[in-house]
Amino acid sequence: xxxxxxxxxxxxxxxxxxxxxxxxxxxxxxxxxxxxxxxxxxxxxxxxxxxxxxxxxxxxxxxxxxxxxxxxxxxxxxxxxxxxxxxxxxxxxxxxxxxxxxxxxxxxxxxxxxxxxxxxxxxxxxxxxxxxxxxxxxxxxxxxxxxxxxxxxxxxxxxxxxxxxxxxxxxx
Amino acid sequence: xxxxxxxxxxxxxxxxxxxxxxxxxxxxxxxxxxxxxxxxxxxxxxxxxxxxxxxxxxxxxxxxxxxxxxxxxxxxxxxxxxxxxxxxxxxxxxxxxxxxxxxxxxxxxxxxxxxxxxxxxxxxxxxxxxxxxxxxxxxxxxxxxxxxxxxxxxxxxxxxxxxxxxxxxxxxxxxxxxxxxxxxxxxxxxxxxxxxxxxxxxxxxxxxxxxxxxxxxxxxxxxxxxxxxxxxxxxxxxxxxxxxxxxxxxxxxxxxxxxxxxxxxxxxxxxxxxxxxxxxxxxxxxxxxxxxxxxxxxxxxxxxxxxxxxxxxxxxxx
Numbered sequence: 001x002x003x004x005x006x007x008x009x010x011x012x013x014x015x016x017x018x019x020x021x022x023x024x025x026x027x028x029x030x031x032x033x034x035x036x037x038x039x040x041x042x043x044x045x046x047x048x049x050x051x052x053x054x055x056x057x058x059x060x061x062x063x064x065x066x067x068x069x070x071x072x073x074x075x076x077x078x079x080x081x082x083x084x085x086x087x088x089x090x091x092x093x094x095x096x097x098x099x100x101x102x103x104x105x106x107x108x109x110x111x112x113x114x115x116x117x118x119x120x121x122x123x124x125x126x127x128x129x130x131x132x133x134x135x136x137x138x139x140x141x142x143x144x145x146x147x148x149x150x151x152x153x154x155x156x157x158x159x160x161x162x163x164x165x166x167x168x169x170x171x172x
Numbered sequence: 173x174x175x176x177x178x179x180x181x182x183x184x185x186x187x188x189x190x191x192x193x194x195x196x197x198x199x200x201x202x203x204x205x206x207x208x209x210x211x212x213x214x215x216x217x218x219x220x221x222x223x224x225x226x227x228x229x230x231x232x233x234x235x236x237x238x239x240x241x242x243x244x245x246x247x248x249x250x251x252x253x254x255x256x257x258x259x260x261x262x263x264x265x266x267x268x269x270x271x272x273x274x275x276x277x278x279x280x281x282x283x284x285x286x287x288x289x290x291x292x293x294x295x296x297x298x299x300x301x302x303x304x305x306x307x308x309x310x311x312x313x314x315x316x317x318x319x320x321x322x323x324x325x326x327x328x329x330x331x332x333x334x335x336x337x338x339x340x341x342x343x344x345x346x347x348x349x350x351x352x353x354x355x356x357x358x359x360x361x362x363x364x365x366x367x368x369x370x371x372x373x374x375x376x377x378x379x380x381x382x383x384x385x386x387x388x389x390x391x392x393x394x395x396x397x398x399x400x401x402x403x404x405x406x407x408x409x410x411x412x413x414x415x416x417x418x419x420x421x422x423x424x425x426x427x428x429x430x431x432x433x434x435x436x437x438x439x440x441x442x443x444x445x446x447x448x449x450x451x452x453x454x455x456x457x458x459x460x461x462x463x464x465x466x467x468x469x470x471x472x473x474x475x476x477x478x479x480x481x482x483x484x485x486x487x488x489x490x
Contacts (some may be wrong), residue, residue, distance in 0.1 A: 011222065011367075012222070012226075015219065015222040015225075015226045016226045020226075020230050035355055047183060047187070048183055049187050050183075051186060051187060051190045052186075052190075055193075055194075056191075057189050059215070060193070060215075060218075060219060061376075062215060063215030063216065063218060063219035064219050066225065069197070069198040069200075069201035069202040070197050070198070070201045070209075070211050070212055070215065071193070071194035071195065071196070071197030071198040071200075072194070072198055074190070074193070074194035074197065075194035075195060075198065078190045078194065087271050087295075116343075117198060120202075121195075121198035121201075121202035122198075122202045123202065124470055151197075152247065
């Protein structure tokens with residue numbers, strides 16, 4: 001049930017953030033919640049589960065942004081989940097600072113992958129300059145949102161796990 | 173055997189699929205196409221309701237905030253609406269005035285069509301009571317009819333007699349109303365066997381009529397309040413049959429052979445906007461029947477009181 005709850009939460013956030021920020025003409029500064037969710041799944045779940053979560057949230061993001069070829073964010077989601085699995089034994093992804101640093105680096109890496117995949121699979125795409133200009137602001141906002149987002153997902157996880165487990169937002 | 177093989181390589185298979193499927197999808201969807209694929213349609217169908225729901229929720233929250241919490245722009249909006257309201261009110265009043273004017277013009281046109289025995293030109297009233305001592309109003313003449321306007325011509329409306337042209341200059345004319353003390357109009361009351369003249373007494377909407385009975389037999393038909401007093405046309409200024417006013421007080425003052433009645437004007441001079449100037453009509457002959465067309469008589473200079481043809485007017489009272 002946990003992965004479904006993460007996916008649902010990520011989907012709601014994705015669907016909510018874009019129109020919400022659109023009212024302030026700031027939709028381009030929406031944090032990459034799908035990326036954070038995939039990273040979280042990689043750091044908290046097994047590889048198959050993490051990959052499924054990354055795949056699902058990426059696919060839903062593809063569904064919400066049909067301007068890109070379907071599969072682009074899915075691929076990034078899977079890669080982020082695998083990266084989360086790779087970092088889980090090496091980095092403390094239960095503390096705020098490592099989470100922020102990882103999220104920022106991952107956001108920039110995701111932008112690079114995005115550009116590469118667009119260059120390969122999307123011939124009509126020509127907004128490379130815009131994407132590059134947005135890379136740092138997007139990484140910054142994703143970095144700032146990462147700890148509370150991880151904390152929220154921890155709380156959701158706590159509903160399904162042992163109540164003594166500790167997360168970023170404290171004891172459940 | 174296959175099951176064991178699947179279980180052994182399940183994770184690798186899943187990883188491969190998870191990495192390869194998106195690439196295949198990108199390859200497939202990256203091509204230029206005119207129609208959405210079933211994957212795109214499926215994603216759209218799944219995500220759109222949530223997007224719409226979120227959008228509606230945000231809109232509702234924003235409106236709620238604006239309307240009830242922040243009251244943003246309310247004052248500015250109120251001022252704008254107030255300004256717009258004033259403009260619309262002005263336009264409504266203008267439309268109403270135009271409508272009323274159209275009604276008046278329509279009535280004048282109908283009146284003109286019904287009275288083909290005399291020709292008229294229209295004029296617009298631009299001022300009233302320019303004199304404190306005389307009942308005069310000023311009209312602006314239609315430029316098309318300027319050449320034909322002469323002093324002494326009758327000014328009428330569909331309601332009745334207004335007066336006569338007193339002065340003409342530069343496209344404007346002063347009209348001496350029938351209530352002016354200098355005015356005199358030959359008149360009768362239909363069916364009462366009386367004839368006489370209506371004279372102004374300088375009051376705004378009131379004047380007097382002096383009647384004499386034509387013969388003794390008709391004396392039995394007394395005049396009553398409300399009886400309409402009409403022009404006879406004998407003064408060769410006003411066409412016959414136009415209403416001058418009606419008897420306001422049925423109790424006459426005897427003055428020699430004449431009975432003097434107080435009349436109320438048929439025309440409301442205060443609200444008069446358009447008038448007709450009679451430029452020519454077929455005056456009646458001695459028997460009262462229509463005769464050859466004649467031009468209205470010119471007023472006697474400096475003696476407007478005698479502008480009525482004495483030959484067609486009963487003897488003045490002593």
